[in-house]
Amino acid sequence: MPDDATPDPYANPIAFGQRMQIQRQRRGMSRPVLAGLLDMSPSWVKQVEGGRIQVPKLPMILRIAEILRVRNLADLTGDQSMRIDLFIGPGHPRLAAVKAAVDEFPLTTTGLAPSTRHLRHRLDGAWAARHSAPNHREVVGELLPGLIRDGRLAVRQADNAADRRTAQSLLSEVYSLSQFFVAYQPDSALLWRVAERGMVAAQDSEDPHAIGVAAWLTAQAHRDSGPGHFDAADAVTLEALRYLEPQLPDADDRVLAIAGALQFEAGYTAARRGENGAAWGWWDKAEKTARKLSMDYYHPVTSFSRAIMGAHAVTVAVELHQGGESVRQAARADETVIRSRPRRARHRIEEARAYQLDGQPDTALATLDKAHEAAPETIKYNGYARRIVLEECESKQPDRRRRASELAVKLGLLAA
Structure with a gap:
């Protein structure tokens, strides 16, 4: 193998910092971008990757894994005892x-x-x-x-x-x-x-509606594959919107709703990139589309509706790492009008992310309990929820650690 080839992150021994660098490069993410998403400096990232400072504690490791979409913690830590799938749930x-x-x-x-x-x-x-x-x-x-x-x-x-x-x-x-x-x-x-x-x-x-739905789901698959696939997600989303645009003046609620869902997807990807103006700009477009829908309309595939825009605002603020704004949006969002159990649970998870980001871990855990009540199979497969629970299992507060551990058992992360 050439000397400059990317090392195999599964080979031993490879230090945490080197594994982190390999995963970052595979995602096509620069040091400054990773540093910004972690609220740390590019110098800190460089020192961790170079092994010049100690391995971060578990909460930071979990945040790094979340941002880099590392499927299994063992891929990042090298510790086979930590074979915890964050973004892949149990089969x-x-x-x-x-x-x-x-x-x-x-x-x-x-x-x-x-x-x-x-x-x-x-x-x-x-x-x-x-x-x-x-x-x-x-x-x-x-x-x-x-x-x-x-x-x-x-x-x-x-x-x-x-x-x-x-x-x-x-x-x-x-x-x-x-x-x-x-x-x-x-x-x-x-x-x-x-x-x-x-x-x-x-x-x-x-069928314009079928094409819009397929594009919406394909864009999500690209985006969830990590930062290196954000451009592909945008390409699908924007092409679908260009296709639908001439039909919108006379469109029924179904086609209007899928256009609005695609507009929000563009904003979601922008937020994942850290593009504040673009993210909220697309949210505004989606919100204007939502206002054109019948008051009680609820799209059966995407859940797009007037009611969902509050939940979408929480997601944008969380992805932009705006702790205070995400909590304000969570307080404004009326989750009781979200008729879908899995979508309601997903909103609760986004609220929990907001509270965690804002330094309110007890409220985050309580909110995850509500997500579990709404739809246990949603939270069980959600990487963000799993990360929060694992992080709080390491809390120095006994009551918080106990609550997190009980939820971890429900999610199958810890043995009963």
Whole structure:
């Protein structure tokens, strides 16, 4: 291997600082950017990477792991006793069945496809279950294999071009539902197969709403892959918005909502970059779009609505590391009008991040308890929640450490 080649971070022995540098470079992040996100100086980052100062304590290690999207703490620390997945949750028991349905390559199937009306009814029921069930992954995971197989069958057996486009739109939506199930599980390749197939089916459907939803989910997959993929996330988001823009003056609530969701996605990515003006500028655009929606409208895939904009404001402030502003936005957001259990739990997690950022760890833990009450399967797979809980398990305050440990047991991070 050439002397200037990037060392393998899994080889031993490699010091913490060198592992940190490797992970930072793999994410395409500069020292000044990492330093800014950590509220430290570029000099501090350089000294840690060079091994000239001691290894940071666990709370800082967890923050570094969060920012660099390090999947497993052992990849950063080299300590195999710390094999804790932050941004990949435990594999769901129904993952294998969903994967088998996605991976099938049926050419000789003789079954009769259900009607598109029947598929629409089943999909509506699946989305309703996802939003209302506390164990939403379990419920959706049970429904997905049949929906995937029947969706593909409907496309293959369509009688004419119009019917085929309708079936493709439904199949794309099935893949969208699948992406919610597969996300943050230990099979990133499956996630990308689902995202790409959803986009292809949406494009074949020529349905603006389906295309917008597929783009929204694909942009999220890029962004969650780390800073090196932010440009790709923006490219998908902005191209979808350019496609939808001419149709917005006469659009129904569904198409307006997916445009608003995409506008917020652009702001979310800007916030992850630390671009304050752009982040809030896109939030403003999304908020104006939300005002055009019917008062009680709630998009079944993205949860975009008038009510969700308060929750989105919390997310922007948190991603910009604006502690005081994030808490102010959390106080303003009315989470009780968020009808979806998993989205309500996600909002609670964002609130917890705000309180943690603002130096209120006890309130953060109490808020995570509420997230667990709303949707246990949401918090169990959320890397931000897991990071906060692990950090507070090291607290010097006995009561706080006990509460964090109890929550860690619920999330499967610690043995009972």
